[in-house]
Amino acid sequence: MTPGSAPAPAAPVNCVAFRADGRRLASGTQAGAVTVLETSDPSRPLVLTEFAHRSAVLAAAWNPGASDLLATGSADGTAAVWRVVDDRPPHLMKVLGGHPTAVTGVSWMPDGQHLLCQLADGRAAVWQAFGETYLGEIEDCVRLDVSAAGLVATVGANGFVAVRDLAQDRVPLAGRAAPAVEACAWSPDGSTLALARRDGAIELRNTHLDPIRTIRAGDAPLRSVTWSADGRHVLAGAYDGVVFAIDPSSRPVWRLTDPTIRTRSLAVGGPVLATATFAGRPYLLDATSGTPLTPGLSLPALPAPTRPFRGGVLAAEGRVVTAGPPDNRTIVVEHDLRVGAIDSLADRVVVSAAHQAVRVARLDPVAYEVERGITLRAPEPVRTVALLGTAESTVVVAASYEFRLYSWTVDWTGPPVGPTPAGEFGAGIAALQRLDEQRLTATDNRGELVILALRADGALSA
Secondary structure, eight states, X not given: OOTTOOOOOOOOEEEEEEOTTSSEEEEEETTSEEEEEEOSSTTSOEEEEEEEOSXXXXXXXXXXXXXXXXXXXXXXXXXXXXXXXXXXXXXEEEEEOOOSSOXXXXXXXXXXXXXXXXXXXXXXXXXXXXXXXXXXXXXXXXEEEEOTTSEEEEEOTTSEEEEEETTTOSSOSEEEEOTTEEEEEEOTTSSOEEEEETTSEEEEEOTTOOEEEEEEOOSSOEEEEEEOTTSSOEEEEETTSEEEEEOTTSOEEEEEEOTTEEEXXXXXXXXXXXXXXXXXXXXXXXXXXXXXXXXXXXXXXXXXXXXXXXXXXXXXXXXXXXXXXXXXXXXXXXXXXXXXXXXXXXXXXXXXXETTEEEEEEEOSSSSOEEEEEEEXXXXXXXXXEEEEOSSSEEXXXXXXXXXXXXXXXXXXXXXXXXXXXXXXXXXXXXXXXXXXXXXXXXXXXSOEEEEEEOTTSOEEO
């Protein structure tokens, strides 16, 4: 390192994708870099090549018919097809542009010719990739997966799940309601579709979308799902950095917790599971045992949400927030999903977050009865919350599991004002901590800290 210089900070990894033989792993970062690793020895992955998009790389997929072709999707609305050969520089073959929003996912059809581009506005574009021919789109599609037989499963914004055979018709072969689904994945043999839900459960359905069984994996909202290479286990990731394997009878196989893991993307290559991370490089672990193969990333699990309150305690237990003496607490807030974060202000105002629902309650000055409660809807799932201001004019601050910070102003006499973007952190936000009624700290996943304060107009500034 040249004296006086510093290494560029490692950007969070957004996506991971294994080649079919499990010997190459592609990853894309928030800074726009694509890295291809040689993973024959997954405990010592070697960088083979790196290249870049103009903006964040959000998706990657290897071609099933040509092992040297890699598709990538970017935040600038473009998808690209690259030829990646070990002994020569990567070559950009095709650019599929004109999408009105970010390309958040790319999936090849089994013929290796057609590419599906998942878009951030809830649609999927269908391309003949090598002719650069746009063939149309799939509506109401926030998640999708393609089976080995070419069946396309899609999850809509309101939980409607559909299965299509695009080679025959774009009209669904089957469609069923499946509320609160966050992700879907076909089994390796294409016979079973796994649906990961916000309540922590995984539904298994057949190709007609008839229910097979529901696997109870926990109560944390799930973000991603895939299968082991042999199809014996379902692998899933929760928003809070938990990755686990479970068999179809709900028997747990292994479980790993690490806040630096981003379960936005999971990929299986033979016996290895790769995940996205905030640590600047993919996280590799043994898919059979859950043993980490990547050293130096593991962090302790976050403690259960609890804090002092009126000489007692404020605590979250599952979907319920309670307050009072440790042996006689009163329920003050109930959510539909597990509560992941809480805070209180002036022993009077309580806030709790469960996925995208943020509930604020002002309690009676003496009793634990709720005088007034407000439910806020965050634009993204919430990792942690904090309160500033006073019991009469309260500012609610919420950090997402990604990079953004939001705030609302609640004066209890009218509707809340917000959500207002209050900041963006390149490595994501790990924690919020109030210093006093006007200031808080936000710490990112690299340990960097920013102090934010309320201005006279009630807005947050760094």
